[in-house]
Amino acid sequence: MVNLWNLIILNPMLNGLVALSSLLPEAVEFGLAIIILTVVVRLILMPLTLRQLNSTKALQSMQPKIQELQKKYGRDKRKLQQEMAKIYKGAGVNPAGCVWPMLIQFPIWIALYQSIMRALATAPENLLDLSRHLYSWQIVNQAIPLNSYFLGLNLGQQSSSAGIGGLILAILVGGTMWVQQKMTTAPSADPKQQSQSGMMLLMMPLMFGMFALMFPSGLALYWLASNVIGVVTQYFIGGGWGYLVSSSHT
Amino acid sequence: MKIKILIVLGIFCLLVLGAGGCIGGQAKPQGFSGVMSYDEILYLGSMDGKIMAINPSARDQELNFPSLSNGEWSFAFTMPSKGMACGSSSVSIVIYGTPVMANGLVCIGIYNGKVLMINPSARSQNLSFPQGRSGEWSYPRTDDAIEPIVGSPVVANDTIYVCSSDSRVYALDMTYGDEKWRSVPLDGKLWTTPLVDGDTIYVSTFDGHIYALSINDGSLLPWVFEAKVGFVSPLGMYKGTMFVGSFDRNLYAVKVGDDKPLWGFTGGNWFWATPVVSEDIVYAGCLDGKLYAISSETGEELWRFDAGSGIVSSPVMANDLLVVTCESGNVYLVNVQTGEGRRIKNPDDPQSADRPSIDASIRGHLCVLDGIVYIGAQDNRLYAVDIDRGKIDWKFPLAVE
Numbered sequence: 001m002v003n004l005w006n007l008i009i010l011n012p013m014l015n016g017l018v019a020l021s022s023l024l025p026e027a028v029e030f031g032l033a034i035i036i037l038t039v040v041v042r043l044i045l046m047p048l049t050l051r052q053l054n055s056t057k058a059l060q061s062m063q064p065k066i067q068e069l070q071k072k073y074g075r076d077k078r079k080l081q082q083e084m085a086k087i088y089k090g091a092g093v094n095p096a097g098c099v100w101p102m103l104i105q106f107p108i109w110i111a112l113y114q115s116i117m118r119a120l121a122t123a124p125e126n127l128l129d130l131s132r133h134l135y136s137w138q139i140v141n142q143a144i145p146l147n148s149y150f151l152g153l154n155l156g157q158q159s160s161s162a163g164i165g166g167l168i169l170a171i172l173v174g175g176t177m178w179v180q181q182k183m184t185t186a187p188s189a190d191p192k193q194q195s196q197s198g199m200m201l202l203m204m205p206l207m208f209g210m211f212a213l214m215f216p217s218g219l220a221l222y223w224l225a226s227n228v229i230g231v232v233t234q235y236f237i238g239g240g241w242g243y244l245v246s247s248s249h250t
Numbered sequence: 251m252k253i254k255i256l257i258v259l260g261i262f263c264l265l266v267l268g269a270g271g272c273i274g275g276q277a278k279p280q281g282f283s284g285v286m287s288y289d290e291i292l293y294l295g296s297m298d299g300k301i302m303a304i305n306p307s308a309r310d311q312e313l314n315f316p317s318l319s320n321g322e323w324s325f326a327f328t329m330p331s332k333g334m335a336c337g338s339s340s341v342s343i344v345i346y347g348t349p350v351m352a353n354g355l356v357c358i359g360i361y362n363g364k365v366l367m368i369n370p371s372a373r374s375q376n377l378s379f380p381q382g383r384s385g386e387w388s389y390p391r392t393d394d395a396i397e398p399i400v401g402s403p404v405v406a407n408d409t410i411y412v413c414s415s416d417s418r419v420y421a422l423d424m425t426y427g428d429e430k431w432r433s434v435p436l437d438g439k440l441w442t443t444p445l446v447d448g449d450t451i452y453v454s455t456f457d458g459h460i461y462a463l464s465i466n467d468g469s470l471l472p473w474v475f476e477a478k479v480g481f482v483s484p485l486g487m488y489k490g491t492m493f494v495g496s497f498d499r500n501l502y503a504v505k506v507g508d509d510k511p512l513w514g515f516t517g518g519n520w521f522w523a524t525p526v527v528s529e530d531i532v533y534a535g536c537l538d539g540k541l542y543a544i545s546s547e548t549g550e551e552l553w554r555f556d557a558g559s560g561i562v563s564s565p566v567m568a569n570d571l572l573v574v575t576c577e578s579g580n581v582y583l584v585n586v587q588t589g590e591g592r593r594i595k596n597p598d599d600p601q602s603a604d605r606p607s608i609d610a611s612i613r614g615h616l617c618v619l620d621g622i623v624y625i626g627a628q629d630n631r632l633y634a635v636d637i638d639r640g641k642i643d644w645k646f647p648l649a650v651e
Contacts, residue, residue: 145438
């Protein structure tokens with residue numbers, strides 16, 4: 001199973017990342033390769049992302065109706081579910097539609113994460129391990145070992161040990177995640193729900209900001225690139241800044 | 251409800267952190283120190299951060315460790331923790347290099363960025379480190395450290411030479427540990443052992459250079475060899491020719507002073523270990539699992555031996571045999587004339603043809619002493635392999651208190 005994973009997903013992605021690095025200017029090779037590969041992967045997964053966004057949007061537009069049903073059948077859970085299913089069916093929306101595209105993307109994210117971590121090879125064991133995954137292509141061999149520095153940051157080092165640069169990176173990861181979430185989180189009329197979504201809106205960016213500090217900067221860079229692409233996608237697909245602007249006006 | 255959300259977020263947090271460790275991040279550095287012998291005592295670093303002196307005779311007799319009367323000791327050196335690490339304020343050291351002997355003292359470079367000079371007598375008395383009067387020191391002297399040291403130190407002219415990941419070569423006074431000089435930064439991380447030949451130090455780099463430095467002041471000498479691809483192995487030298495493995499899966503022979511390699515030999519992966527050269531034949535272990543015998547003059551392949559998995563440790567010569575070890579834990583005795591080899595059987599399962607000789611990877615430098623090969627394996631045990639009898643005599647866990 002591990003071999004199959006390596007053969008089909010990890011090795012192509014890892015070698016692609018290394019080959020890409022060798023085509024870029026040495027001073028920024030790996031950092032830029034992470035960003036480019038993140039963009040490429042996001043583009044490949046765009047149909048799934050669009051499907052996920054559309055499902056989320058459709059579900060949000062149905063929230064007033066759902067809330068009405070909740071008030072009406074709050075005590076009768078079975079009836080509530082039946083009525084909700086009717087509404088979903090009528091609108092041609094599958095509530096799981098926004099989950100499974102995310103699940104399909106998950107292995108890709110894991111492979112990208114593994115590729116970044118393996119390519120960095122910060123210790124001799126890692127370099128030995130890397131040798132087992134690399135193709136014999138000249139373009140790949142020429143790039144090894146990769147220059148792990150990008151804009152003064154050592155991408156193989158924990159962001160927390162990287163001084164002010166690492167801290168800025170972590171803040172950017174949290175900040176962009178907050179913007180991305182804020183763009184899609186509809187304000188609720190129900191104060192209880194509003195409080196819950198408000199907490200989620202803060203907690204997730206905070207958590208990922210913390211993760212960005214605890215993991216190597218290369219991974220934080222990938223999260224940042226991924227968030228920025230998410231914001232840009234949302235902006236163009238969702239038609240502007242969404243709830244980020246509208247909620248700030250209210 | 252808020253508590254529920256917090257619990258869910260907490261679980262998510264743990265999952266992400268756990269996933270970071272489980273889904274194939276980078277393995278934590280564990281080290282793979284080599285074994286060195288001096289005066290019938292073996293010196294090596296353990297995987298739990300100790301530098302140890304082990305008497306093979308005492309281990310053969312299964313005496314309690316450390317047998318002080320037999321010159322045994324164990325020294326756990328720790329470093330202050332950095333970053334966001336929680337818990338204890340000090341961390342165990344990680345050792346990749348092989349210790350060297352310098353005037354009866356043990357010198358070693360550690361991944362945590364220090365060079366240590368250790369007096370066996372002071373360590374057997376368990377005195378605080380460093381005992382300056384006994385010739386002990388650490389470089390840098392304070393809690394500071396230089397960048398990680400992966401290669402081994404080299405002793406010459408009362409000086410210790412060592413390479414660091416900050417891409418410099420350091421020359422340290424053997425008696426006091428004072429810095430005599432440090433070179434200008436070369437290329438990238440220097441995970442290599444310098445090669446000292448006369449008044450010159452040669453260093454191979456990850457960026458594909460072989461630099462020649464003056465042994466007196468570390469200044470760069472005019473000759474530099476430049477390759478298109480980086481070098482992965484430390485240099486081996488024989489009759490004025492250097493042999494070095496490259497990331498392009500070639501082993502190159504480079505004559506000092508030349509700007510082109512004498513020859514290149516292509517393997518199936520990197521030549522990680524320093525090749526061994528004897529009687530005009532280069533014996534080079536490759537991560538493709540083969541040991542190649544190559545003419546040092548022409549680069550022509552004479553024979554190859556398939557060890558089955560990557561060869562990380564340099565092979566060692568013992569009479570007409572080469573002891574070859576590999577990542578799977580197998581140990582082979584290979585005839586240098588014919589290239590035929592036989593596998594050492596696992597003492598716990600001698601009938602099995604599949605079970606490796608040792609149930610762990612072998613990566614550290616091997617040591618031959620009186621017909622026995624000593625192997626530090628990645629299960630943090632030391633193994634003694636009797637070459638004549640072709641069997642493992644004993645194994646000793648290094649994680650003892």
